[in-house]
Amino acid sequence: MSDDLVHPAATPAGTAALLPGPSGGAVAVAGPWLDTAGSVGAVRKGIASLLGGMRVTGRYVARPSTVVTQHYPENRETLRVPERFRGALRFHHDADGYHGCTVCRICEDQCPNRSIVITQREKGALTKKELDTFIWRLDACTFCNTCVMVCPFNVLHFGPGFESAVYDRRLLVYTLNGYAGPTAALLNKQADPDARKAACEPRDPFCGPTVLQALAEKRAARRKAAEAEAAQGVGLKSPAAFEKSAARTAPDPVPVPGPVPVPAPVPVPTQPGSVEAADVG
Amino acid sequence: MHFDPQSLASRAAHLAPTDPWPALGVVVGSVLGVAAFVTVLGLVLIYAERKIAAHFQCRVGPYRVGPHGTLQAVADAVKLLLKEDVVPTGSDHLLHILAPVLSFAGMVLCIIALPMGPHAQVVDLDIGVLYITAVAGLGVLGILLGGWSSHNKWSLLGAMRAGAQIISYELSAMLALLVAVLFSGTLQLSGIVLAQQEGWWIWRAHGAGLVAFVLFVVAGTAEINRTPFDLAEGESELTAGFHTEYSGLRFAFFFLAEFLNLFVLAAMATTLFLGGWMPLHIGSWSAWNAAMDMLPPGLWFAGKAAAVVFLLMWFRWTFPRLRVDQLMRLEWKVLLPIGFANLFFAAVLVVSGWYFFPTVAAAPVPQLPAAGSSDDAGGAP
Structure with a gap:
């Protein structure tokens, strides 16, 4: 939803509210509720991003080999300790x-x-x-x-x-x-x-x-x-x-x-x- | 294959005038069956959620209690039963005790109306869709009461969020439901399933069904307060939301209701858009349909509901949560307009008959044997 934070310049006229700025001049403020331009693209991008996330997690489910859990006390014989691990x-x-x-x-x-x-x-x-x-x-x-x-x-x-x-x-x-x-x-x-x-x-x-x-x-x-x-x-x-x-x-x-x-x-x-x-x- | 659905209640009503004892047996059997179903399914769903969630996160999940942790849910349930049941000082005792019961009751009332097979439905109401959306509202009442009576601001905030969220998303869910109702021409759940004898609405309706299915799943996820719409619990800001002050058995009731609502949602999506217990029929391809009929309807229902449940779990363990304003914006500015447009499109399709195999749906909805003669639920002695 980072698209919500639209730069004021990117907001089409009529959708930005004018508020008095600190130096006296009017500053265009774009709220997410005012921005409708480009929302179709944002929705499409959002859906694509959600599907991308589902692909990642789906791969984890589909491949049990991605599991990183060690069944520690049982697998003492085959336990692989990382090379850079600082044990004794x-x-x-x-x-x-x-x-x-x-x-x-x-x-x-x-x-x-x-x-x-x-x-x-x-x-x-x-x-x-x-x-x-x-x-x-x-x-x-x-x-x-x-x-x-x-x-x-x-x-x-x-x-x-x-x-x-x-x-x-x-x-x-x-x-x-x-x-x-x-x-x-x-x-x-x-x-x-x-x-x-x-x-x-x-x-x-x-x-x-x-x-x-x-x-x-x-x-x-x-x-x-x-x-x-x-x-x-x-x-x-x-x-x-x-x-x-x-x-x-x-x-x-x-x-x-x-x-x-x-x-x-x-x-x-x-x-x-x-x-x-x-x-x- | 010709399906002749009959609910358990109508069977009991049929038997009652001549054989009261078998009718009573059917009634008692269905009550016990629902109780057992709710308990077992709750445990299975909790285990499945934990196991699947673990694999989504490269873990293994429960592993020690029973083979591959299968008894973990049972152990947790026993633990919850043995825990102290705390009612906080200053709380409204009666409402505090009532809230989880209401939540649970709403869920059970939904389950009894779901058609899980031609003969596996407790009550087949002719306003089934309306009934389910109505009694699902009891769950909101339970959450609101729980938050209000807990005498805790986290609970209250969570409950208020849940109330606003569920009421908002019910609109979209209803608009999506209405698409299936329009195409089927009935509010009766078994009638909706029978109307999909030529094919499921999700693909028969030229996109309207698919859009409605997606809408229903999104809005339904929000209605049952699941991630990414779990603002009512909001672990990061509200501790545990409306059930912060609940412990022991009453927490278990909330928990069980939450998980079984997941099933109710999946079952509703299945019934309305994926054909319910109806096998994957395509028009009048009789050979194909006969091949599909080889699997019993109950298995079709279970498989489809399980697939939707898995999809919802996939959502939960992948998507980030929404903020409150994003939640409201998604509903009122995205889902609701899409829902209205989709409903209008669906109405045009229905009126013009422009969808696959329109003849069957246009035919009168088959009346169940006992529906006209006697009261469905009250027929038992």
Whole structure:
């Protein structure tokens, strides 16, 4: 109905009312009720526009593929999260599980609310500066993407994980790196695979300084007990069933914080190098 | 095929003098049938509206309650029945309680006169069209009373808007109805259906029928307060309009009446312009007509009414709402002149006999067996 607002000049004589203007002269005012010229064209245009709208909505009805609704809890397996969605922060790990973090701490400095804390290894295996833990606090993060943008080595990215609900907010503190040790570039220079392994020390999502170490240990103990029970044949769960249920929540070979914050099913090492990084998961 | 329509009321009147108990059975059966029809159709329409609306908006709509959400409407109805029924302080209690009943009664009174098949009509009044337009006015009364008695300015504004809107658009709806009445030569709904034995008025009348159909659908949409003419509810400015203060069962009555008015409108448009329960006959093409007769009339009626309902839902979920002044301008400056011109054109067509297959309509309207002998509705013991 934008045709109602006809410019006074476009109004034919006799249909415009003359009102005194602010400067004393008469101003032609055209109201919608006065304009009859061009109304047939306006009606035709209006009908065409209505039919155009009906074509659009009719197409939506005729094609169920245009439905955008996700049947979320049921389609968890096939859920497609948009590429640019900012879910849980993650480390890039290459095929060997190595990352590129050099502990330059730019992201830590730039983080507006200190949701990133980086600790350095006391004694590096190959260089002086080696990453120990990269701690990310989901509860403090605003997902502003600054850390991802400032990282000179493209170590960080936001993953698709969004199911971050937990019963204890301390569980929202994650360690992102899969191992403590030198960068991928340095590790790849080592020809001897054993030397590489020796330079690394596994890390899981809950092993940082603020870790719920006790929780991780409790889970490990529970797992061990279940295994023992299963070995004796008195447990309700067979070992296979346990493995299956563990695999459902177990993270990738390199433990990165998944939607369900369950620690990797490896005991947290007490001595550097006591557990091999490649065994994780 | 020769159709011999007989309404349930006239059947009861026929039976009454000799077999009072079967006649009583017919009466009780039709009362229960109407009650069941109203309830089930209301739920089906609410579910269909939600589902279709969702797909118009790239959603899926109700999905969790029952397979594909089919039981959602039932669940909502049960919820409404269990809710507290609030009558606001300072309201006119009697009128507040009466309003939804009036709205609902107007709708049910319309439904009993609709011919849904040769034998599926409760009462076949010889002034059926007039009767339906008259009792449809009870709905306006319900809305006005509801708005007035609620002691709430939103309700009152919504009710006043509804009153102005419905009274205005009734003119156009009447002018469109009269076209079908002129061509059929009768006000009796079953007579109008029978007059379309050679073809539906929408295509037989050289454009007059089509224009009248469009007019009727537009004006009817405004009469039942559906988007794009839902100023009476005006969610953006009037909260919920006339039913702001209604809750629980009484809100359910308003809601049900609104949805069944949708059906009444579709059924009226079907009866008057799309041949009602009459299959798609074309003149004396006997082979074609016989092929069309293979589907039972009730199915034809249901299909046509469903198509019109779908069209109205399509309108609702596509078109933007009108402003109050645009609403009045559309009626008085666009629809009413078109309606008058169309009626005049239709009268010329009827007088000159210049439309497809004019012989049948010119023939006397078939009288129903019981119509002349006894009172239609009061014949039951």
